[in-house]
Amino acid sequence: MLDLAFIREHPDLVKDVARRRKTAVDVGELLAVDTELRAVRRQAEELRAEQNRLSKAIREAGPDKEAREAAIARGREVATELKGLEPRERDLEAQLKELLLLTPNIPDASVPEGESEEDNVEIKRVGAPRQFDFEPLDHVALLTGLGMLDLERAAKIAGSRSYILKGEAVFLELALMQFALHHVARKGFLPLDVPAMAREYCFIGNSQFPRGREQTYALPDDELYLVGTAEVSITGMHSGEILREADLPIKYVGYSPCYRREAGTYGKDTRGIMRVHQFYKVEQYVICRADHQESVRWHEELLAVAEELTRALELPYRVLNLCVADLGDAKVKGYDIECWVPSEGRYRETHSDSYFHDYQARRADIRYRGEDGVVRYAHTLNNTALASTRTIIALAENHQQRDGTIRIPEALRPWLGGKEFLGKPWR
C-alpha cells in the first residue's frame, strides 16, 4: 500500500495511476474519508486529553470532596460524548484501510503505457525457435505417448486442470526443482521449504487480497488459504518485524506447491497442463534497503538468474516489459519471461520478475532499522526461478525427438542420473 501522506500530497498522480492501471478505486472517496476521519479523530483526541486531565485532577484532589465530585461529573459527560464519537471513528478507519488496500502502486517511468497484455514491450529474444524436420507433437500427445501423463484419470480424481505425472516425468519434475534450487542457492540465496497454507494476513501483505480472493483456495474450518506461490508465505515470514540493516539484503529461494483456482478462465488453455490448479515452483525472493536503485539492481539480477536457468535448459525465450495495464496493482515494474511453445507457435509465460518498492512491506509491516537508527519500510522483490508444469511443457515440446523421446539438456542430466533422453522410442 501507498503512504497515506503521499496520496494526500499527490492526489492527481494517484488518480491518474488508478486510471492508467484500470484499477477500480475511488481516490476521491479515499481522500474524503481521510479528511473526515482526521476531523473526527481530532475531536476524539481532545476529549481523551480532557479525560486524562480530569483523571489526574481526581487523583490529586485527595480529601477535597467537592472538587473530586465535580471532576467525576464532568468526566461522565466527556465519556458519554466520546462514546458517541467512537463508532464513527472506527467505521472511518475501516473504510480508509479498505480503500488504501485497493489503491495501486505507482509504476516506474520505464513501464510502457498500454491497454492490455497486447501492449507489453518485448525487450529481448534469446535463442531461435527450433526448425523441426518432422511434425512435432504437443506436450499432451508427447507425454501421454510416453506413458508419463494421465489427464483423464486426473480429472476423475480432481476435475479439470488436474494431471497425473507418471514414471520418468515424476523424476523430471523433481530434477527441475533440484536444478533450480541448487543453481539459485549457489548465488547466496537461502533455500526455504515454506508452508503452502497460510493465514489471511500473508495474502493481504503480499497483495493477493482483497482483490484476487476468488483466485485462492480457502480452508474455512482452519482459517487458512492455499498459497498460489511461495512468495505469499515468505512475505508472511518477516511480517511485523523490524530487521537490522546489516542483515539486508535477505535473499531466499523458496520451494512450494502452488494452488490456483483459475476462476474465470474457463475457455483458456483447456488442453494439457498449461493452466492447472496445482504445480510446484522455485521462487527467488529479496528483501533489501529502501532504495530505488537497489531495487532496480535486484530486479535486473533476478531476471538474469532466471535467464541463466532458462538458457541452461536450452529453451528459446523472450523477455517482456509489462505495460501499465498488465502489471499487477502492487508492482512498480515487471518483466515476464516467456518460453517458446512449438505446438502453439508462440511464447508463453514461465517467469514473472517484479519489484514493489515498499508497497508490500507496508502491507505486511516489514521494516528495518537503518545504520542511522531510523526505522523504514523495506523493499521487496521476487521472481520465478522455475515453475514445474510450464517448464515441463517447454522442455518436452522443444526437445522432442522424431522417435517420440525427449532430449534432456546437459545441465539437467546430473539430476536425472546422467540420462540423455527421456522415454523409450514409441513413434
Added chain:
RNA sequence: GGAAGGGUCGCAUAGUAGGUCUAGUGCGGCGGUUUGCUAAACCGCUACAGGGGAAACCCUGUCGAGGGUUCGAAUCCCUCCCCUUCCGCCA
C-alpha cells in the same frame, strides 16, 4: 481432541488487591568523556504510530486483538487470536 502455562516499546525481563506506569531495569544500538590504538569504565540519548504547530514543543493512541465495566484499565470482566509444554492420536 484433553490439560496447563504464557503473549509488555530491537532482544530479555519488572510490573496485575484500577489512579505519580509520563510502562521500570538489563542487553543491544547511537553519541560523548577518558585513551597511543583497541577494550574497559563513566556520562547522555535510544519504542512505534497518528494529529497539531513556522519552530521549540504539545496532544492522542498502542502492554497479542476486539469489545465491556469505570470519571479513569498493562492491571477487572467477556469474546477471539497466537505461542510453548505435557497427554492422546498420527506420517
